[in-house]
Amino acid sequence: MAARAALFDLDGTLIDSERRSLVLWSMLLVNHGVDHDETLLREFMGRRGPDVLAEKALLFPGRRVEDLMTELRSYYDHPELPRISPVPGAVDLVRRIGRHGLPVVLVTSARRWWAVSCLELLGIDDVVRSIVSGEDVAVGKPDPACFLAGAVVAGVRPEECVAFEDSLAGIAAAKAAGMTCVGVATTHHVSELSAADLVVSDLTGVDWPLSL
Secondary structure, three states: OOOOEEEEOOEOOOEEOHHHHHHHHHHHHHHOOOOOOHHHHHOOOOOOHHHHHHHOHHHOOOOOHHHHHHHHHHOOOOOOOOOOEEOOOHHHHHHHHHHOOOOEEEEOOOOHHHHHHHHHHHOOOOOOOEEEOHHHOOOOOOOOHHHHHHHHHHOOOHHHEEEEEOOHHHHHHHHHOOOEEEEEOOOOOHHHHOOOOEEEOOOOOOOOOOOO
16 A cells, blocks of 8 residues: 555554553552453553543542542552553654655544653654644544544545554544554454454564555
């Protein structure tokens, strides 16, 4: 395919941070006495926190979403949180795409400050200059609004974009936007990502231009 832009999710796609996210959500659930397992925790992955908390209001009777998010953020500096690191091959792939002269856009459910800090940590903020964050859309993933906004930022049609995603919600959003999607199996098992057009274990050795 002749792609004209690449749209990358952040957590779990460019950075290995999903273990950190699972611990954060587990801390919140434990503090409120909510029994949980990995299946419940993974329902938070790839989505805006307030959206999931609103859906699961029964787990937190009498608690406001805004207060729960404030509490979650209070755990960000906890010493037991797993460290984050680049997903293998991520930095090299982003730079290779950039050398082709194509726009690279970050499309994330996270807040903008986190996106900016992670791009700086990865050392690719000079390549990824456009960000669509969770604050930029009215409805988060799996709604396609974020990816459609990313195509607008890139100045191309959605069908001319390749989206890289690790979460089920993100893959659903990219496909609903009409994009080709590469599923990155860092958060979910390969077998769970069948909705993607191509599934890889990480970004090492991903061809560009993409071969499907």
